[in-house]
Amino acid sequence: MDNERKLEEEILASFERGEWQPVPKNKSEIARYAAMASASLAKDKRVNIRISSRDLNDLQAKAAEEAIPYQTLMASVLHKYVTGRLVEPSPSLTPRPGGARQKRRAP
Numbered sequence: 001m002d003n004e005r006k007l008e009e010e011i012l013a014s015f016e017r018g019e020w021q022p023v024p025k026n027k028s029e030i031a032r033y034a035a036m037a038s039a040s041l042a043k044d045k046r047v048n049i050r051i052s053s054r055d056l057n058d059l060q061a062k063a064a065e066e067a068i069p070y071q072t073l074m075a076s077v078l079h080k081y082v083t084g085r086l087v088e089p090s091p092s093l094t095p096r097p098g099g100a101r102q103k104r105r106a107p
Contacts, residue, residue: 043075 014020051059056070063070080086 059073060070063073066073077086
């Protein structure tokens with residue numbers, strides 16, 4: 001069983017034991033968080049980039065797997081990168097078909 005599934009089961013068991021209690025609603029705090037969410041999620045700029053057809057096809061395939069628009073996936077990846085939350089894939093993942101080209105060493 002993977003760690004994520006185990007954690008989900010622990011949370012569910014905790015909830016079912018009645019260990020979770022509602023937090024009193026503070027309207028000013030809710031409004032503050034709502035304002036922060038709106039500010040961070042606002043999409044007020046447009047950019048145009050050129051990428052390879054292969055990368056675009058791979059992005060569209062990944063987005064289809066996640067059932068989200070590919071532009072949303074691209075924006076999410078960029079946001080994670082600039083906020084320092086983009087995680088490198090683990091070495092156990094298989095590279096995409098064809099693999100990355102390696103630089104040739106000088107003789």
